[in-house]
Structures are given as structure tokens and as C-alpha cells.
Amino acid sequence: MSVATLPVYNIAGDQVGEQELPGVFLGESPNLGVLHQVVVAELAARRQGTAHTKKRSEVSGSGRKLWRQKGTGRARVGDRRPPHRIGGGRATGPRMRSYRQRLPARLKEEALRSALGARAAAGEILLLEPFELTEAKTQALAEVLEAVGGRGSALLVLGQADERIARCGRNLPGLRVAEAAGVSAAQVMAARKVILTTDALPRLEARVA
Numbered sequence: 001m002s003v004a005t006l007p008v009y010n011i012a013g014d015q016v017g018e019q020e021l022p023g024v025f026l027g028e029s030p031n032l033g034v035l036h037q038v039v040v041a042e043l044a045a046r047r048q049g050t051a052h053t054k055k056r057s058e059v060s061g062s063g064r065k066l067w068r069q070k071g072t073g074r075a076r077v078g079d080r081r082p083p084h085r086i087g088g089g090r091a092t093g094p095r096m097r098s099y100r101q102r103l104p105a106r107l108k109e110e111a112l113r114s115a116l117g118a119r120a121a122a123g124e125i126l127l128l129e130p131f132e133l134t135e136a137k138t139q140a141l142a143e144v145l146e147a148v149g150g151r152g153s154a155l156l157v158l159g160q161a162d163e164r165i166a167r168c169g170r171n172l173p174g175l176r177v178a179e180a181a182g183v184s185a186a187q188v189m190a191a192r193k194v195i196l197t198t199d200a201l202p203r204l205e206a207r208v209a
Contacts, residue, residue, distance in 0.1 A: 008127045008198060013147030019127055019198060021120055022205040030114035035185060038111035041101040042186040053093030056081040111185035113208040119194050126150055126195045136164045138171040145175070148195065155191035157183050159199030180204050 004026050008017045063079045083091040119125050126148055133140050145151050153174040158165065161179050169177035178187055180203035188194055196204070 006125060006127050008129060009148045010129045011131045011144045011147065013149075016129060019201070021125070022201060022209075024113055024205060024209050025116045025120050030118045031110055032114070034107055035111045035114045035118075035189070038103060038108055038184075039186045039189060041103050042184055044099040044101060047099040049097045049099050051094040052096040053090040056083065056089030059087065059089045061087065108185070109208045112183070112188065112204075115185040115188035116194070116204065116208070119188060124193055126193060127201075128195055128197050130159060130197045130199045132162065133164050133168060136168060138168045141165060141168040142172055145172070145195070150193050150195045153190075153192040154195055155183070155187055155193070156195045157197065157200045157204070159197050159203055181207070 004023070005018050005020050007015045008019050010016050059081050061080045063081070066077050066080060067074065069076060081088045083089055116125070128144075128148055131144065142151070145154065145156075150156070151174075154176075156165070156169060156175060156177045157180055158177065159180055166177045169175050176187055176191060178184075180200040183204075
């Protein structure tokens with residue numbers, strides 16, 4: 001069996017056929033520079049950026065000079081709000097900001113192609129027939145993953161959104177459920193196993209071709 005051809009399993013863990021991976025995922029070395037840049041950008045975008053300290057103009061207190069300039073025998077002083085005084089503002093503290101980076105769409109596509117290619121070359125991609133859960137129980141999804149060898153750190157990529165599978169997947173530690181139209185390179189690289197339903201392959205190919 002070549003690297004480009006993988007077995008397809010059903011939810012019982014039985015092999016029901018074989019399918020070739022799209023050629024865009026194979027044959028080229030991953031672009032590590034692009035992959036690193038896109039993954040770092042996605043992780044940065046997840047940051048809330050809500051840490052915020054007050055500058056001297058924002059802390060409460062009067063701007064009046066604490067005592068007169070001369071005649072007291074004490075050092076010169078201004079108001080009570082500079083950073084070196086108790087209760088004063090922060091000089092270089094964090095400020096509320098967005099950490100998002102704007103990247104070209106083609107750069108993201110190249111990173112996703114490199115990530116999937118790296119997983120395919122390492123033999124870490126599993127193909128699964130499209131399925132539905134008859135009942136919204138986490139145990140039902142866990143049995144499917146156990147049957148195909150996808151327990152632990154895994155990414156399940158569906159051809160289209162399935163709220164029942166997504167809701168059950170949130171309860172399984174290490175599992176991420178994503179849709180083919182929205183899966184990212186960072187999600188692919190974070191998982192040890194990538195489980196693709198066969199209807200997700202053409203959608204992924206359309207994104208990165």
C-alpha cells in the first residue's frame with residue numbers, strides 16, 4: 001500500500017475500502033517557515049489581550065503639587081500620581097490590545113497543505129466513513145474513536161458541521177472536532193492523529209488546491 005492510499009474504516013473499526021489522498025497533500029516537503037508563521041499567528045489571535053494597567057493620567061488623585069517648591073527642606077516633588085509613588089500609575093505596564101495578525105489567505109492555505117502533508121508522510125491520518133450518532137452520548141463517540149484507533153490527542157475533521165458530534169466531542173479530553181471548511185494548520189499540528197471523514201477530503205482539497 002502506497003503512502004497516498006489509506007484504508008477507510010467504518011464506525012465499527014472494520015476496513016471497508018481504500019481511498020487515495022489528494023495529490024496536493026503529497027510529494028512536496030512542508031514549508032516550515034510558512035507553517036510556523038501561520039501557527040504563531042493563530043495562537044496569538046486566541047489571546048484575549050485584556051490585561052490593562054492605568055497610566056499616571058488615569059489613576060485617581062489630585063494633580064496638585066504636594067508641597068511648595070522651596071523652603072521646606074524636602075526634595076522637590078510634583079503630584080501623587082507618578083509611577084514611583086504608592087498608588088501612582090504604571091510606567092510600562094500592559095495595555096489592552098489585539099494580538100491578531102493579518103495574513104494573506106494563500107499563506108494560510110499553504111500552511112494547511114504543509115500541515116496535512118506532514119501528517120500524511122508520518123502516517124498519522126486516518127480515514128473514516130461519514131457517520132451520525134444515533135444519540136447524543138459521549139460514550140457513543142468514544143467507542144467510535146476507540147474502534148478506529150483515534151483515542152487520545154486527535155482531531156476529527158467532518159465534511160459538514162454536526163452539532164451532536166461536536167457537543168459530544170467537547171467532553172472527550174484531547175479531542176478536537178472541526179469542519180473541513182474551517183480547520184486550521186494549528187489544529188492539525190496540535191493533534192497526534194488526524195481523523196478525516198471521506199466527505200471532508202474533497203472540501204479540504206478545494207481549500208488548498
